[in-house]
Amino acid sequence: xxxxxxxxxxxxxxxxxxxxxxxxxxxxxxxxxxxxxxxxxxxxxxxxxxxxxxxxxxxxxxxxxxxxxxxxxxxxxxxxxxxxxxxxxxxxxxxxxxxxxxxxxxxxxxxxxxxxxxxxxxxxxxxxxxxxxxxxxxxxxxxxxxxxxxxxxxxxxxxxxxxxxxxxxxxxxxxxxxxxxxxxxxxxxxxxxxxxxxxxxxxxxxxxxxxxxxxxxxxxxxxxxxxxxxxxxxxxxxxxxxxxxxxxxxxxxxxxxxxxxxxxxxxxxxxxxxxxxxxxxxxxxxxxxxxxxxxxxxxxxxxxxxxxxxxxxxxxxxxxxxxxxxxxxxxxxxxxxxxxxxxxxxxxxxxxxxxxxxxxxxxxxxxxxxxxxxxxxxxxxxxxxxxxxxxxxxxxxxxxxxxxxxxxxxxxxxxxxxxxxxxxxxxxxxxxxxxxxxxxxxxxxxxxxxxxxxxxxxxxxxxxxxxxxxxxxxxxxxxxxxxxxxxxxxxxxxxxxxxxxxxxxxxxxxxxxxxxxxxxxxxxxxxxxxxxxxxxxxxxxxxxxxxxxxxxxxxxxxxxxxxxxxxxxxxxxxxxxxxxxxxxxxxxxxxxxxxxxxxxxxxxxxxxxxxxxxxxxxxxxxxxxxxxxxxxxxxxxx
Numbered sequence: 210x211x212x213x214x215x216x217x218x219x220x221x222x223x224x225x226x227x228x229x230x231x232x233x234x235x236x237x238x239x240x241x242x243x244x245x246x247x248x249x250x251x252x253x254x255x256x257x258x259x260x261x262x263x264x265x266x267x268x269x270x271x272x273x274x275x276x277x278x279x280x281x282x283x284x285x286x287x288x289x290x291x292x293x294x295x296x297x298x299x300x301x302x303x304x305x306x307x308x309x310x311x312x313x314x315x316x317x318x319x320x321x322x323x324x325x326x327x328x329x330x331x332x333x334x335x336x337x338x339x340x341x342x343x344x345x346x347x348x349x350x351x352x353x354x355x356x357x358x359x360x361x362x363x364x365x366x367x368x369x370x371x372x373x374x375x376x377x378x379x380x381x382x383x384x385x386x387x388x389x390x391x392x393x394x395x396x397x398x399x400x401x402x403x404x405x406x407x408x409x410x411x412x413x414x415x416x417x418x419x420x421x422x423x424x425x426x427x428x429x430x431x432x433x434x435x436x437x438x439x440x441x442x443x444x445x446x447x448x449x450x451x452x453x454x455x456x457x458x459x460x461x462x463x464x465x466x467x468x469x470x471x472x473x474x475x476x477x478x479x480x481x482x483x484x485x486x487x488x489x490x491x492x493x494x495x496x497x498x499x500x501x502x503x504x505x506x507x508x509x510x511x512x513x514x515x516x517x518x519x520x521x522x523x524x525x526x527x528x529x530x531x532x533x534x535x536x537x538x539x540x541x542x543x544x545x546x547x548x549x550x551x552x553x554x555x556x557x558x559x560x561x562x563x564x565x566x567x568x569x570x571x572x573x574x575x576x577x578x579x580x581x582x583x584x585x586x587x588x589x590x591x592x593x594x595x596x597x598x599x600x601x602x603x604x605x606x607x608x609x610x611x612x613x614x615x616x617x618x619x620x621x622x623x624x625x626x627x628x629x630x631x632x633x634x635x636x637x638x639x640x641x642x643x644x645x646x647x648x649x650x651x652x653x654x655x656x657x658x659x660x661x662x663x664x665x666x667x668x669x670x671x672x673x674x675x676x677x678x679x680x681x682x683x684x685x686x687x688x689x690x691x692x693x694x695x696x697x698x699x700x701x702x703x704x705x706x707x708x709x710x711x712x713x714x715x716x717x718x719x720x721x722x723x724x725x726x727x728x729x730x731x732x733x734x735x736x737x738x739x740x741x742x743x744x745x746x747x748x749x750x751x752x753x754x755x756x757x758x759x760x761x762x763x764x765x766x767x768x769x770x771x772x773x774x775x776x777x778x779x780x781x782x783x784x785x786x787x788x789x790x791x792x793x794x795x796x797x798x799x800x801x802x803x804x805x806x807x808x809x810x811x812x813x814x815x816x817x818x819x820x821x822x823x824x825x826x827x828x829x830x831x832x833x834x835x836x837x838x839x840x841x842x843x844x845x846x847x
Contacts (some may be wrong), residue, residue: 218250224378228433229390230415230426237390237429239602244595247393247410251591256408258581259589263434267453268416268446270486271545273378274552275444276413278363278376280378282569283398283409285362289342290401294690296334303333304763311553313763329343341571346565347447352495352539356559360566363554389415391433400579407579408591412438428460435460435530436601437589439479439582440572446486449511449535451519458482458522461529476531477585482572483508488537491560497535497567502577508535536568587626596625620676627672628688633690639699650786658696665692710784745769763844 225243251259262279264272282844286757307325311317347357376393396410412767414430435441463607485507491500512523526533544556571577582589589597600621642657643649649657669688673681746758746766757760 218396220414221392224413225227225391225395226390226392227598231454235426237433237602237605239599243393243395244598246395248591248595250395251408251410251594252280253398254398254406255592256397256591257405257530258407259397259410259412259591259594260402260407260439260579261412261437261582261589262440262442263412263414263438264442264444265430265434266442266484267401267415267446270416270444270446271541272442274545276411277378278565279569279572280394280411282362283411285340285365285401286342286367286573287398287400290341290399292337292340296337296339299333299337300330304330309408309764310759314759346497346567346570350496350563351493352491352500352560353368353493355565358559359554359557359562360674362569363562363566375679378411390432391415402579402581407581409535411581414484427456431457432460432605435478435481436584437582437598439580440578441479442482442572443481443483445483446487447488447508448485449483451511451514451516452528454511454519454522458525461525461799476529476695478530479580479582480532480534480577481526481530483533483535484568485535485537487540489540491539497564500564503566504535504537507537508533534571536571538564538568584622587622592627593622593625593629597622600625620678624673624678624684626678627669628691631665631669631672631688632691632695635661635695638664639696643699645699645841646787648703648710651700651704651707654700654703658700660694662689662696669698708779710786731778742766742770749846 223247225240227240227244229240231239262276264276266272274551304326305328306367308322311322311325312319319330326444342362344361349355350357378394389744394411394413397410399406400409401407414434431443443453443457488504491503495503512526515518532704539558539560541561542556542558544550544553546784552558584597584601587593587597600617604617638661640656642661643654666685666689673684678684742796746762749762749765750758753765754764
């Protein structure tokens with residue numbers, strides 16, 4: 210997608226609640242309006258896949274504030290990527306223009322023209338500043354030592370007048386809770402991964418373990434976020450405790466049961482990161498490595514404690530998540546606890562910002578991020594995001610997620626994935642058997658498409674049968690209709706082209722015999738071509754608001770000529786097919802149909818010119834303009 214489109218999306222970027230957790234009715238439901246906004250934004254990015262970074266955890270521990278800061282890191286990353294891409298595009302375009310100009314207007318050799326192109330390209334992007342990313346970490350920092358300014362990326366989007374870092378998910382100081390249900394930032398961030406563009410969504414969730422939510426409701430929040438997220442932050446305060454591990458295990462126990470038989474390769478879920486807030490035990494003068502070592506030791510100690518059943522719990526978590534790690538952040542300062550705190554950076558601890566910078570480097574490590582979200586190996590894409598979310602929400606609809614409900618959701622998601630994959634394969638096969646730039650005989654095309662459809666239906670039935678779903682026949686019929694829609698569109702396009710070719714064949718014999726624009730006399734033909742090129746060049750000069758016909762106009766005229774020739778070749782294919790299928794009866798129908806349309810237009814023109822008559826008569830005249838439908842071309846026996 211063009212980054213200009215993302216900038217337009219920024220204007221309306223905001224946090225949107227997509228899942229509502231109704232505490233009184235004990236149910237979860239989707240916010241349809243907000244989900245539609247997110248889905249459209251994802252589809253508009255044209256990204257290849259979706260990666261979700263989610264956070265859940267203890268009530269009132271700064272989850273939303275942390276996510277708003279991480280948003281700044283991703284925004285700076287995206288800006289660096291887009292700036293580099295823009296500079297590369299400008300250089301490439303400038304090089305081509307300068308090279309062509311040197312050849313056409315200055316008559317330089319290929320080598321000289323290339324040198325001129327390189328020189329122009331080097332000058333083209335000088336006015337666009339580089340956006341270095343990531344910057345080297347501050348190696349001078351040590352715990353409780355000298356104070357340093359926040360990392361440069363943290364200032365991305367800061368209000369320069371107030372120094373506030375409020376922009377992002379809503380949050381507030383004090384004890385009043387702010388986030389309810391599950392929220393997504395409406396604007397995806399587009400980042401590269403393994404040669405593909407990935408749309409990254411940020412997900413914020415209602416605080417858990419607040420005394421008001423039941424164990425099942427806590428599990429619902431954790432279940433939905435862990436299912437959807439490629440990276441999940443479990444935010445807790447002061448230290449990891451057994452009750453937090455047990456609460457997570459409550460979900461993973463039935464999630465693991467639900468996965469049985471559905472997923473055989475690797476862990477079904479993404480990266481689980483425990484972030485311990487307000488960690489008080491870092492020693493003075495500790496550097497980054499010592500702090501990270503202490504964080505990992507804390508996780509290892511808890512996961513491998515001698516508490517009864519802890520080993521089994523640890524094994525389950527390790528099997529469910531592809532990676533589990535821990536990072537401890539120090540307290541950001543007492544000022545952040547005040548109800549009127551607005552995110553002023555000068556009131557936040559320097560140690561907090563320096564370790565947060567290190568955390569972002571580790572958590573968003575290149576090569577591991579942005580890996581697409583893929584629950585059970587089912588990669589989420591912009592087109593499947595909505596269905597995946599709906600199915601998982603349905604599994605937890607009554608806040609009593611179970612292995613049975615979750616398994617049903619997994620099965621539905623797998624079916625949707627297989628359907629989308631096969632539809633994509635169908636479109637690829639159609640491009641092979643019926644290239645878009647080549648008309649085919651409708652009967653031959655139908656035979657080819659029938660074969661494709663039979664193959665696709667057999668494969669879909671084979672894939673869906675092992676799941677033993679109760680609505681198998683309905684799923685198969687739905688897939689058949691979707692296949693028919695895809696194939697029907699190409700069939701209609703092809704038939705319209707053949708019908709148009711028959712009109713040319715009957716109404717213009719010169720075209721029908723192949724004399725598109727030539728007379729047969731070489732000098733006259735050459736003159737016609739030169740005259741046509743001159744006229745087109747003059748038209749392009751006017752459209753492009755140029756004073757003279759320069760190399761840019763020449764390039765456009767060349768492209769016009771190539772397009773013209775391609776269309777004439779395509780016409781020739783269509784006319785050849787129409788000629789083989791044409792019979793006296795069908796030709797007469799085409800001629801009479803064309804004459805009838807001309808007569809109706811003339812009649813309508815006369816009626817309009819008279820300006821007389823009632824409104825009903827005028828409506829009748831206009832309705833006659835459509836004329837009779839064009840006869841379908843079918844070969845008739847001699």
